[in-house]
Amino acid sequence: MPLPPLEVQKEIVEQIEVKQKAIEAAKAVIENLERERRYFGQSLRKLKDVEWVELGEVCEVLDSKRKPVTKADRKQGKYPYYGATGIVDYVDDYIFDEKLILIGEDGAKWGVGEKTAFIAEGKYWVNNHAHVLRPNRNKILDEILTAYINSIDLMSYITGVTVPKLNQEKMRSIKIPLPPLEVQKQLVAEMEEQEKIIEANKKLIGIMEQKIEEVLSGI
Structure with missing residues (x-):
């Protein structure tokens, strides 16, 4: 199988590395936001004057x-x-x-x-x-x-x-x-925004993976 010229190979590697970095960055965003979800209970417990019920x-x-x-x-x-x-x-x-x-x-x-x-x-x-x-x-x-x-x-x-x-x-x-309902509504709005960011980054990962496949298939 003939290899492309060295300069072309370097360009291909660079294209893949750029896309791979974008994938890793998106995965880090998702991981951090999902980790924050796990601390949600701690955040609620820190609120002052909150009633506790069964x-x-x-x-x-x-x-x-x-x-x-x-x-x-x-x-x-x-x-x-x-x-x-x-x-x-x-x-x-x-x-x-x-x-x-x-x-x-x-x-x-x-x-x-x-x-x-x-x-x-x-x-x-x-x-x-x-x-x-x-x-x-x-x-x-x-x-x-x-x-x-x-x-x-x-x-x-x-x-x-x-x-x-x-x-x-x-x-x-x-x-x-x-917590008061107004506080709850604010927290829900924040969670919804975080979910949008997570979904956007998942979509970005899919796009970048597809682009890497396209680069490799074009060799």
Whole structure:
């Protein structure tokens, strides 16, 4: 295979290095912002004069509405079927048609930075591996509760050895801070801006990787 002239080779290497540096910089931005998410709980705890309550005091638990369906009995469709860690399938019917918070009951991870809690919206089905919560939004916003739950270590609330589980009683007893709603709205706006930056950098990484492939394929 004939090699391009040395000057052309140097130019190709330089092009790749520039793009690789852009990729590394974008990855660093994403890593730093995701690390900041893990410290969200600490930030809330540092706020002055914040009321602390148990989760069960500010959320309605809708677990009784959950319906597990075995994989063999599921009919494929367009509605997300949620389990402990997120969407596990799509089915032809739904139980819920509103914005709610899901928290892994069993089969989840409950350490700092794990996505134990997540928001579900639209029409969807939930099995019995995730708790279903409707927060009192006059007291706490979905995004704040979700971010806080995901930024703390929940292992002290977990029962069971063979099958670790965050049962409903323990979940209800989780202590959470209640900053003023205006403060919560400001924090949500900041999180949304950070998410935009993360997504923009992920897109940049994809573009730069594609450009590197184009450079290499043109040799």
